[in-house]
Amino acid sequence: MASIELKDITKIFRDQKRGRELLTIDNVSLTVDSNEFICLLGPSGCGKSTLLNMVAGFEKPTSGTVSVDGKGITGPGADRGMVFQQATLMPWLTVWENISFSLMLTGKNKAERRAAAQPFIDMVKLTGFENHFPAELSGGMAQRVGIARALLLNPQVILMDEPFAALDAQTKIEMQEELVSIWQQQRGTIVFVTHSVDEALILGTQVAVMTHRPGRIRELIKLDLPRPRDSTSPEFNEYKRHILALIREESALARTDAAQPA
């Protein structure tokens, strides 16, 4: 029942060094129903990560409101899970200790934490690596730990900020498939930021294409594609062609804007 509501969000960054104000997000309204998998797609600097950080509670909108399940967001909290672009694991904790970090905060003892971590370790296919330290893991494995850590909180909302951007092509495809199958088992709402059209089309139930700065929602597209997604099917390519056309238009506009001094 976790729906996310962004209402009339505007964000102005104050550039203190140059004494300028920069409008990065311009009047965005977006409602994400529960159990949706929405991909925020847009060029870099369009404010998609800023929007995500607002839902996470790291940043506040200059005007407008963000709410999850009707409750306004005042700061970060365990009701939402976050997976970062870099895995951001505690380097001094082992895999299982990282995954069960939130249980340490609530005062669970070691045996309880260890037992609670195991199903999530198995779910992200890290069985056998429980006692490894993050430095001993590959990028893909580290990102799996990050996902397992978010899942253990059992949040109704999971926020993902380009989590697979730093992975190689092969690992990326595997991780995307696993994420979809985990989401199909667990349900819950996922907000996934990406700049890859293919990734958005493979993962999402809907794609929000953003404009260049200042960021607005250019078009919200509901994806009517069977799973597992086939990236060579005509329907898939139809969506892709449409989105690429939108993006091409946006980058052309961005170039014109850049040519004219503001």
Add this chain to the structure above:
Amino acid sequence: MRWLVSLYKNWDRFVVPVALLLAWEALSRSGLLPASLLPAPSTVCVTWADWIFHTDESSQSNAGHWIYDALASSMRVFAGYAIAAVSGVLLGITIAWWRWVEKTIEPTVQMLRPVPPVSWIPLAIIWFGIANKPAIFLVFLGAFFPVLMNTIHGVKTVDRNLIRAAAMMGARESQILRYVVLPAALPSIFSGLRIAIGSAWMLTVTAEMVAVKSGLGYVLWDSYYFLRYDLVIAAMISIGLLGFLTDWLIKLLMARVLHWQQSQTVQGLNH
């Protein structure tokens, strides 16, 4: 027997020190340098042995007294160092974490920092008299700033995303400090602790020369007045050895606490 084998295998490491010792011995014995100015290593060893074990009275009133001197100095180092380590880490975290603490306290700290701890000796003697306290106070001054500065640096360079990740899992501020900031700053804190143990020994010995009537530094300075340079050198070596030993203990502790870092350097190459 293993150590004999390793000695044999690493013979090249010992060439320079052994040659130096032999030359020193020859120089003193041949009379080129008066033995009173530079006693031969063998003389130093005999005196040192008497100082430790009370063998032949060659160290006179100090005979058999070494362990008490070493303990007196070590105790001062330990006391001042422990106070400096705990307060340096706590204050460092506070200064680095809360902006208003930094604003109110840091300028004062930075003004006090360049004042050489040795220049506090007159005040330390007036305040604490001639005993353990001025020495412990000086050790504290010498060890405090390296720990403080390195803790501040360590806390300020904690990856912001680790803090965000912990906050996202419901960590309160106190939990973030305990479970994220402190462990993340530990490598930096330990490098501060290792610099600090060096200053601690330096200042114990200095304090013992002027403000205390016991310890290795006191024996060193006292022997100088009696022209016993063999004892001076024995005291210097003793201080060096104890300093080395304490640094080694800190290194051991560091290897235990920061074991996750070792896997980062050693096994990181295997991937």
